[in-house]
Amino acid sequence: MNSLQILSFVGFTLLVAVITWWKVRKTDTGSQQGYFLPDVH
Helix, strand or coil, X not given: CCHHHHXXXXXXXXXXXXXXXXXXXXXXXCCCCCCXXXXXX
């Protein structure tokens, strides 16, 4: 892999992380209602 591929991967990953954080930053994850994880078997 060349440096452009690595830089593109890291940049895209950081972009997704920032967008995700921006969307959930005001979400209440302290309560069981706010932090919903479905019961998947």
